[in-house]
Amino acid sequence: MSWTEERVELLKRMWSEGQSASQIAKELGGVTRNAVIGKVHRLGLSNRGTGAAAGAAEEAAPAEAEPAPVAADPAPAAAEPAAPAEPAETEAAPEPAPAPEPAAVDPMEDEAAEDEEADAESAEAAPARKPVPGQPMPPQPSTNEISPEALAKVSEVEKKARKITLMELTERTCKWPLGDPATEDFWFCGLPVQPGKPYCEAHVGVAFQPMSSRRDRKR
DNA sequence: CCCTGATTCGC
DNA sequence: GCGAATCAGG
Numbered sequence: 001m002s003w004t005e006e007r008v009e010l011l012k013r014m015w016s017e018g019q020s021a022s023q024i025a026k027e028l029g030g031v032t033r034n035a036v037i038g039k040v041h042r043l044g045l046s047n048r049g050t051g052a053a054a055g056a057a058e059e060a061a062p063a064e065a066e067p068a069p070v071a072a073d074p075a076p077a078a079a080e081p082a083a084p085a086e087p088a089e090t091e092a093a094p095e096p097a098p099a100p101e102p103a104a105v106d107p108m109e110d111e112a113a114e115d116e117e118a119d120a121e122s123a124e125a126a127p128a129r130k131p132v133p134g135q136p137m138p139p140q141p142s143t144n145e146i147s148p149e150a151l152a153k154v155s156e157v158e159k160k161a162r163k164i165t166l167m168e169l170t171e172r173t174c175k176w177p178l179g180d181p182a183t184e185d186f187w188f189c190g191l192p193v194q195p196g197k198p199y200c201e202a203h204v205g206v207a208f209q210p211m212s213s214r215r216d217r218k219r
Numbered sequence: 220c221c222c223t224g225a226t227t228c229g230c
Numbered sequence: 231g232c233g234a235a236t237c238a239g240g
Contacts, residue, residue: 003231020223035233037224042231046225172221192221 001030003039015040150205157202162190174200176207 001007007028014024021040022033040046161178164187169175174189175198191200199207 022222032233033224034235038226038231038233041225170222 001028008039008043011036011039012043012045015045146206146209150202153202154206157191157200158189160191161187163187164190174198174203176200176203 003011010028011024014027015021019027020033021036025031025033025036028036158178162173163178164173166188168190169188172193174191174193176189178187178189179185189200189203191202193199194201194204197204197208
């Protein structure tokens, strides 16, 4: 692979967006993170902040080597000027995603949001749970068809979840979503994955069903 | 251990 | 110019 203009541009953009060299390398394909880093230096944009990047590079962005946890931030508002235009999706989701149940997690996990309006519309109090026309509510796999042990295991392990952000996901971190994607109370499990699987042991348990229960559905 | 970027140096 | 190997760190 060579550094074509397109590849270089992607490199520049991703680098200025704060992506790590390894992430960029994966995205580009055919190169290692070393190659990316080497190129970055040759291009003279080793310092992500220094005005060197081409085009719209200026980011008031929080581009840190270490992405800081954001879940605790009660005042989200404007903080991510870098993402809007670019979905920045690294890759689709060919995951055999068994449709977890993000909303059905541990309801009493913690209460971070407390923007209680003294009165007024109580209807507004209920954000987006189930009745969202938008699209949410990932297909729910008959919750009760999952072995109780597995479910217990999950709810237990989820208390130990690392609560990592999207940015912190790697091939070795459990990608099970927790919390409500529509709010700030959203994160990923982050525990060590089961080799070859996208989730940790507990979540693999509920994600990949042995296929059974209603095994004999006649037609 | 996992990961990060920085640097060197033979190609 | 390129990037693997290495270094230095979290």
